[in-house]
Amino acid sequence: MTVIDTALPQTTTTVRREALYFAFRNVKLLIGLGIILVLLGIGVFGPVLVSGVPNAYSGMPMQPPSSQYWLGTNTFGQDIWVQFVYGLRTTFVVGALGGGLAAIIGMVVGFLAGYRGGWLDEILNMITNVILVLPTLAVLLIINAYLGIRSVGVQALFIGLTSWPWAARAIRAQTFSLRTREFVDLARLSGVRTPKIILREIAPNMSSYLFMTFILLFGGSILIASSLDFIGLGPTEGVSLGLMLQNAHQWSALHLGLWWWFVPPGAGITAIVGALYVANVGLDEVFNPKLRET
C-alpha cells in the first residue's frame, strides 16, 4: 500500500513535467498561444488604456490610419482602434461563454450516453443526431430575429445550446472505449457511484481531449457569432468584430475605399480562430506521443 501511495503522485508530476517539456518546445502551440494571449491582453486591458467610447464621435470622419487614430476612423467619425479593442473583448466573451456552454452540454450528454448505454444512449443519440443535422445558423436566425432585445449573453447562450452535438458524439465514442477498461471495472466493483466514476476515472483520462474539444467549440462560437452579427442579428448594444464588419459593409466602406474599416475586424477574427486551431494541433502533439516530431 505504501509503495503505491508514494509512487502515484510521483508519476503524475513526471507526466505533467513531460507535457510541459514538450509544450515549451512545440512551435505550433507557442505561436498559437502567443497570438491568443496578445489579442486577449488587448481585449482585457485595452478598454482600460484607450480613451474614448467605441461608438462615440471622436473628431474627424474617414481618416486613414495615423498616429492619432491608429486604425483610422469611419464615416461616422468613430475611432476604429477603440472599436476594435472593445470588439475583441465581446468576441472573446462570446467564444468563452458559447464554447463553454456547448462543451458542458456535450460532456454531460457524451458521458451519460457513452457510460450508461442502453435506452438512454439511444435517446440521447437520437437527439444529438437531430440537432447535428439542423443547420445551426438557420435556427439561430429564427430565434434571434424574434428576440427584440439582443445581448452578447443571450447570443452566446443560444450558440451554446445549438453547437454541442459533434462534441457530444466525439466524447461519447471516447467514453465508450474507456468504460470497459479494468480500472473502471474496479471502481464499479468497489461500489463507487456513477457520477464519481465519470468524474474521477473517465474524465481525467481524456482531459486533454476535452480541453481540445473546448478550444474548437470556442473558435466555432466566434465564427457563428460573427456571421449572426454580420446578418444584422448581433447584439443591439455595444460593439463586436462582427458588428464592425456589418457596419462597414452596410455603409459601403468598400466603395468609399475605407479599407481600414473592414480589414481589422476580419483579420482579428481570423487571427483568433486560426491561432486557436494551430494551438489545438500543437496541444495534440504535446499530449499524443505518436504525433510528436522527433
Added chain:
Amino acid sequence: MRQYFGRKLLIYGLTFFVAVTVNWMIPRFMPGDPVASMLARARVTQPEALEAMRAYYTNLFGLDEPLWRQYLNFWAALLRGDFGISVWVFPTPVSTVILGAVPYTLGLMIPAVLLSWVVGNRLGAFAARRKLLDNTVLPVGYVLTATPYMWIAVILAWGLGVVAGVFPVAGGYSFSLRPNLSLEFIGSLLLHWALPFASLFLVALGGWAIGMRNMIIYELESDYSNYLAALGAPRRLIRKYAFRNAVLPQITGLALQLGVLVAGALVTEIVFSYPGLGSLILKAIQNQDFFLLQGTFLFIVLGVLIANFIIDIVYVVVDPRTRAGMAGAAA
C-alpha cells in the same frame, strides 16, 4: 442496408418535425403579442396592406383556437405548400419569392462545395508526408479555414472588384439586363458568379485539405500500409489505397459541414447582394418579414436534409461494407 436507410430516414423525419415545431413555437412562445409587435415593427404605410396583414396574421395565428388546433393548422398549410404571404414584396406568396432565389443559391453552392471538396482532398493527400509542401499547405489551410466567409468575400470584392475593377461586386447579373437566354446575359451571370464562388471555394478548401492530410498520415501509419511497404509495393500504390480509405471519413465530414457551408453561402451572398436565399434573409430581417424568414428557414432545413440523404446514398455506393450489412457506416 434497409436498416441503415431506415434509421437515417427516421432521423431526417424527426429533424424536419423538430424544425417545423420550432418554427411554429417561436412566434407563439416569445414574450409579447406577436401580431401587435409584427404590425408595429412592419411599419407598413398603406392602410389596405396593414388591414390585410392584421386579418392574415390573426387568421394564421388563430389565437382564439386551442394550441393543438393551431399546430395542426400550421402543418396543414405547410403540406399545401402555403408558407404565407411576404410582407416585403407584399402580395407575393412566400413560396414564390423563395423559389425565385433558390436557383442562385444552388448554382453558387453546389459547384463551390463539390469543387472545394475534390480539390481540397487532392491537395491534402498530395501534401501529406511531403515536408516542403506540407509546411506550406498546412498554415495556409489553417488561415483559410479560420477566415469568416464574409471577410474573405469583402476582401475579394475590394481587391478584385473595387481596386482592380475586374469583377462586378454586386448583384446576380448586370442591372442593365433583363433575365433572358442571350449570350450576353449568361456572360454577365458568370462574371457576377465568379467572386462569390471564389470566396466560398477558398474557405472550404482549407478545411478539406487539412482533414485529408491528417487522414492520409493516419492511414500511412496503419498496418496495411506497413505491410504493403514491407512487401515492396511502390509508394504510389500505398498512397492510392490510403486515399481510398481516407475519403470515407471525408464524405461523412461533408455531411457534417453542410450547415456551416450553408451559413457561409448566406453571408457571402449578402456581401455581394447576390439574389439568393442569403439576400432574401437580409431583406426579411430588415423588413421584419417573418413569414419570409420562416419559409426560408424551412427551405434551408429541407435542402440540408435532402443533401444529407444524397450523401448517405453516395456513402453506400462508395463503401461496400454498408451494403453487406457490416459495420462501417458509423455515421
